[in-house]
Every structure is written in C-alpha cells, then in structure tokens.
Amino acid sequence: MRFLAQCFGAVFELIHLRFQHPQAKRGFSAAGQLVCAVRPTHSPTYVSSRKAATRSPPEQASFHTGHLNYHHCRRHPYHLCHQEAGLHDVQVTPCRCPLFSCQWEGHLEVVVPHLSQTHRVDILQGAEIVFLATDMHLPAPADWTMVHSCLGHHFLLVLRKQERHEGHPQFFATMLLIGTPTQADCFTYRLELSRNHRRLAWEATPRSVLEGVDAVITDGDCLVLNPSLAQLFSDNGRLAIAIAVAAAKVPPAEVAV
Amino acid sequence: MRFLAQCFGAVFELIHLRFQHPQAKRGFSAAGQLVCAVRPTHSPTYVSSRKAATRSPPEQASFHTGHLNYHHCRRHPYHLCHQEAGLHDVQVTPCRCPLFSCQWEGHLEVVVPHLSQTHRVDILQGAEIVFLATDMHLPAPADWTMVHSCLGHHFLLVLRKQERHEGHPQFFATMLLIGTPTQADCFTYRLELSRNHRRLAWEATPRSVLEGVDAVITDGDCLVLNPSLAQLFSDNGRLAIAIAVAAAKVPPAEVAV
Structure with a gap:
C-alpha cells in the first residue's frame, strides 16, 4: 500500500x-x-526514534516481520561482490544506524529494515532516479534520506544540513553502500544538480555504511553545497538530485595510485 | 620570451x-x-600593485606599449558576440580590475594588458587546458589567476581562497568573460577536478568581468570547495583543474525559464 x-x-x-x-x-x-520526494528529518524526531529503539527489542531479532518495503531488499540478496570478496559473514557484521543522532546498533543485514521501519526511509528501485529534497530552508541539523536499490544492493543516499561551523550551515550529499567497504569498491555513483544553465556533478566510489556519514563528511568525500549554491539549484525550497549507480570498471584496489 | x-x-x-x-x-x-602552473598572489602583493597603479599613468592610455603576452589578445578581436549584441562601444566600457583588493579602473579592452602587466597573469591558448594551482596550503586571502584565450575571446579563471566566515577558508573557482554580460551568455565553461577515483565537475555560463568576482561568489555561482574537499583533489599542495570553454548551443535569453 x-x-x-x-x-x-x-x-x-x-x-x-x-x-x-x-x-x-x-x-x-x-x-x-x-x-522520490523526501522530507527532512530533524534531531527531535531522531531523539524520539532513539527512545523507541531502546525500548523495543533488538531489531536484528525482529526484521523478519519487517515493513512492506523490505521486500525490495529481499529481492536482491548480496551475491555480486559478496562472492568476490569471499565474505560470508556480512549478515552478522555489527553496524550502527548511519543517521544523525540515532544510537541504534544491529547487524548489517538489518540496517535496511531499521531505516525503513524506524526512520520511515523510502526505498526506490531503478538504475537512475531523482532524489527530490523538500523544505531545504528548514534549520540544521536535518537529514534527507532514501535507499536506492539497484544492481543487487542497497545504497543509502544522505543529504545532511549541518553547521560544522556555528551559524554557517552547509549541505553534504553522499551515497553509502549498505555493505562492507570491499563491496563498496565494486561500484561508482554520480550525483548531479542541474538548473538555470548550471550543472554540478559528483562522481565517486561509495563508502560503506560501516564507516558512517560523519567520517565521509569529515574527509570531504562527498558533494558539498554552501547555502548560496544550494539556493542556486533549488526551486521553491526543493532540491532535485539526479542519482546513478554503476558497477566500477576497474576495482580501485587494482589501479596503481 | x-x-x-x-x-x-x-x-x-x-x-x-x-x-x-x-x-x-x-x-x-x-x-x-x-x-599552466599558477602560483597564488596574496594581499600584500595586491597592495603594492595598487600603489604602482596609482603612481603610473592610466593604463587605458598606455596599452599599445603593452606586455608581450598582449599579442594573444590582439590576435582575437571581439567579433563573435560583439556583432550579435550590436555592441560597438565595448572598448570604452568602464571596468574595474577583477582581482582581490586591486583598485585599478580602466576600460574593458585594456583589462587583459592590465592583468598581464600589473599582476603577471599568464595567458594560455587552447580549447582545453589544465590550470594547476600550486601552494594551496598558503593562508587566505589568495588568488590564483590565469587568462584562457579561445573562441576569439579572453576568459579569466580565478581560484580564490577566502575566509567568508572567520577562521574557515574556502576555495571558489569561476571563469569570467573579459567582455560584456551579453557576450558572456554566448558561452559555457566547464571546470573539472579528478583524483583518487573522485570527480567533481561544474558547468555554467560565464559571468562578465564587469560583474566582479565578489558578486559571483556571493551568488554561489561558482565551484566551491571546502578545505577537506580541496585536500582530496590536491597532490602535494597542487590542485589541477581541467578547463573547457564552448559556444552555448542556445543563448540563455532564448530559453524559456
């Protein structure tokens, strides 16, 4: 439904x-x-989610009764890079919730149902999709999130509005594979903003959800927008980000750097 | 020489x-x-340049005895968009020096010799070139500048390191047409950073040098890099920016917005 x-x-x-x-x-x-139109989630919501998470039984024990959207996940078992990396214990790899302020901890395999159930994160399938973040004017901190399901894996798209320096909010957009770093190296992703005869494109290897969004932002390994740049690409407080994921032609580990 | x-x-x-x-x-x-390897220019240099400029006779009266590099400019008279826009007085359009803290004022036609003579800005010809900014670690404020000569026009590439918020330097890269806004609308430019399996590309219509770099930065109409992002694309304090300029397929004024 x-x-x-x-x-x-x-x-x-x-x-x-x-x-x-x-x-x-x-x-x-x-x-x-x-x-996919995505509304922001603020810290108060995260606080209540955290309380709910601590009160409920561990998610890894309950994901079989998960949200309807979870069937997207079950259709695509980890088999591609899974086999290449020889990782048979991905399901039980410990993982924290990648979202802002959420203290949830579970196993890698149940991150998707946690995001879907606790944070109401939408899951969208397709090679190329558009992530439409609404209410961009709302104050920091805020997260816009969506799970992109393709190539047999789930990728978490996070757009975060954060004041890394007090009074100066910035937007950070990145894509994390809900999988291990070895699996993440098998893909590339592209985020593209286009409006008013301007285009800004970011291409990178996704980071693993195990590394966390904070580490990605600290490393600068994401698309960064200051408010005026975000304003330039926004229309009436809504920012459209075109997303594409592809298999990496040559896994980074095999390239001389 | x-x-x-x-x-x-x-x-x-x-x-x-x-x-x-x-x-x-x-x-x-x-x-x-x-x-083109480009070293940064700091505010003290600009101050001395300003003193020199105020002591010397007005540049618009002396450009015929200009720097050797100026012959690049004379080879390419403004004829393309010049005719389209019906602007016959571009030569005498008043214009300020687009660089940080320089108080020079002259005519649009003599901006290139001013940049070349007073600021020692290099001029490079070619459809696609690489702007290699060195010493990225030096403190703000600093400008890295180069003139890109192609399609019968001169484009000023400015990479500026500036603390728009105290203690938090950022890098702003943009390309300005040394011409009028109407002429600028006839082109598009692309700046691309690529390193470590990451790629960041910015495409836009150049702004006119008459608008000034500050206005472009304030509007967010440029490629913006925070220090960690700049670090990600730098190699040993050097940042390579691939530059391409092309004629706009459809001038923006003719497109419904």
Missing part, C-alpha cells in the same frame, strides 16, 4: 516538475526517471 | 604530472592538454 502511494507520489512529482521546472523538462522526460 | 618560457613550463608540468599523478595519466595524455 505504501509502495503504491510512493509510486503515485513519484508520478505526481514528475508531472509537477514538468510544469514547475520547464528548463528541466528534457532531463526528466527523456530519461523517464523515477522521482 | 615569456611565452616560450611558459610553453616550456607547461611541457615540464605535463611530464611531471604524468609521473606524479599516474591516475590522471589518461586524462592528460589523451586530450594533449596544455598545463
């Missing part, structure tokens, strides 16, 4: 975008991309 | 880069791009 609502929402957003963003029409219509 | 030295420098840098940046080899060798 939620998946159907999500599809309707995506179609509605697509129609809306074609009227609201005439300059983006070609990009959206030609590619036939799915659009 | 200076041009020959510059060419030798570019070839040397290219050879150096092919050994220092094995991961960038394909990009540099396949495209056969010229590399």
Whole structure:
C-alpha cells in the first residue's frame, strides 16, 4: 500500500516538475526517471526514534516481520561482490544506524529494515532516479534520506544540513553502500544538480555504511553545497538530485595510485 | 620570451604530472592538454600593485606599449558576440580590475594588458587546458589567476581562497568573460577536478568581468570547495583543474525559464 502511494507520489512529482521546472523538462522526460520526494528529518524526531529503539527489542531479532518495503531488499540478496570478496559473514557484521543522532546498533543485514521501519526511509528501485529534497530552508541539523536499490544492493543516499561551523550551515550529499567497504569498491555513483544553465556533478566510489556519514563528511568525500549554491539549484525550497549507480570498471584496489 | 618560457613550463608540468599523478595519466595524455602552473598572489602583493597603479599613468592610455603576452589578445578581436549584441562601444566600457583588493579602473579592452602587466597573469591558448594551482596550503586571502584565450575571446579563471566566515577558508573557482554580460551568455565553461577515483565537475555560463568576482561568489555561482574537499583533489599542495570553454548551443535569453 505504501509502495503504491510512493509510486503515485513519484508520478505526481514528475508531472509537477514538468510544469514547475520547464528548463528541466528534457532531463526528466527523456530519461523517464523515477522521482522520490523526501522530507527532512530533524534531531527531535531522531531523539524520539532513539527512545523507541531502546525500548523495543533488538531489531536484528525482529526484521523478519519487517515493513512492506523490505521486500525490495529481499529481492536482491548480496551475491555480486559478496562472492568476490569471499565474505560470508556480512549478515552478522555489527553496524550502527548511519543517521544523525540515532544510537541504534544491529547487524548489517538489518540496517535496511531499521531505516525503513524506524526512520520511515523510502526505498526506490531503478538504475537512475531523482532524489527530490523538500523544505531545504528548514534549520540544521536535518537529514534527507532514501535507499536506492539497484544492481543487487542497497545504497543509502544522505543529504545532511549541518553547521560544522556555528551559524554557517552547509549541505553534504553522499551515497553509502549498505555493505562492507570491499563491496563498496565494486561500484561508482554520480550525483548531479542541474538548473538555470548550471550543472554540478559528483562522481565517486561509495563508502560503506560501516564507516558512517560523519567520517565521509569529515574527509570531504562527498558533494558539498554552501547555502548560496544550494539556493542556486533549488526551486521553491526543493532540491532535485539526479542519482546513478554503476558497477566500477576497474576495482580501485587494482589501479596503481 | 615569456611565452616560450611558459610553453616550456607547461611541457615540464605535463611530464611531471604524468609521473606524479599516474591516475590522471589518461586524462592528460589523451586530450594533449596544455598545463599552466599558477602560483597564488596574496594581499600584500595586491597592495603594492595598487600603489604602482596609482603612481603610473592610466593604463587605458598606455596599452599599445603593452606586455608581450598582449599579442594573444590582439590576435582575437571581439567579433563573435560583439556583432550579435550590436555592441560597438565595448572598448570604452568602464571596468574595474577583477582581482582581490586591486583598485585599478580602466576600460574593458585594456583589462587583459592590465592583468598581464600589473599582476603577471599568464595567458594560455587552447580549447582545453589544465590550470594547476600550486601552494594551496598558503593562508587566505589568495588568488590564483590565469587568462584562457579561445573562441576569439579572453576568459579569466580565478581560484580564490577566502575566509567568508572567520577562521574557515574556502576555495571558489569561476571563469569570467573579459567582455560584456551579453557576450558572456554566448558561452559555457566547464571546470573539472579528478583524483583518487573522485570527480567533481561544474558547468555554467560565464559571468562578465564587469560583474566582479565578489558578486559571483556571493551568488554561489561558482565551484566551491571546502578545505577537506580541496585536500582530496590536491597532490602535494597542487590542485589541477581541467578547463573547457564552448559556444552555448542556445543563448540563455532564448530559453524559456
């Protein structure tokens, strides 16, 4: 039911975008991309989520009764890089929740149901999709999150508004593989902003969710937007990020650096 | 003589880069791009330049005896968008020096000799070139500048290190047409950083030098790098930015926005 609502929402957003963003029409219509509208989540919500998590039984014991969206996950078992890396214990690898202020801890395999159930993170399938962050004007700290399911894996897209220096919020966008660092090296991802005859594109190897969003931001290994740049690419407080994931041609470990 | 030295420098840098940046080899060798190594200019230098400028006669009266590099400018009269826009008085359009803290004022046509003579800005010709900023670790404020000559026009590449918020330097890279805003709308430019399996690309319509670098930075209409992102793309304090300029397919004024 939620998946159907999500599809309707995506179609509605697509129609809306074609009227609201005439300059983006070609990009959206030609590619036939799915659009996922994402609202921000603030720290108060995370606090209540954390309380709920500490009160509920451990998620790793309950994920079999998970959210409807979880079937997206079950359709794509970790088999590609899993075999290459020879990692048979990914399911039981300890992992923290990658979202801001959430203290949840569980196993890697149950991160997706945790995100879906506790944080109501949407899961979208497709080679190329559009992540549409709404209410960009809301104050920091805030996270916009979505799970992108493709190539037999789940990737967590995080757009974070954070004041790394007091009074100066910035936006950080990155994609994390919900898998191990070895598995993450098998992929590349691309985030692209396009509006008003400007285009900003970021391509990188995804980091593992085991490393955490904070480490990625600290390393500068993400797309960084200051408020004026975010404003330039936003339309009425909404920022559209086109996302694409592909298999890496040559795994980084094999390239001389 | 200076041009020959510059060419030798570019070839040397290219050879150096092919050994220092094995991961960038394909990009540099396949495209056969010229590399221009650029050192930063700090505010004390600008202050002395300003003094020199106020003591010397107005530059607009002396540009015919200009620097050797100025012949690059004279080879390419403003004729493309010049005719389209019907602007016959570009030569006498008042213009300030686009660089940090320089108080020079003159006419648009003599900005290039001013930059070349007073600020020793290098001029490089070619469709695609590499701007190699050195000593990235030096404190703000600092400017790295170069003039890119192509398609019958001159484009000023500015990389500025600036503390827009005290204690938090950022890097801003943009390209300005040394011409009017109407002329600028006839082009697009692309800045690309690539290193360690990361790629960051910025495409935009250049702004006119008449608008000034400050306005471009304030509007966020440029490539913005925080120190960690700059560090990620730097090699031993040197940041390579691949630059390409092209004619705009459809001038922005003709597109419905």
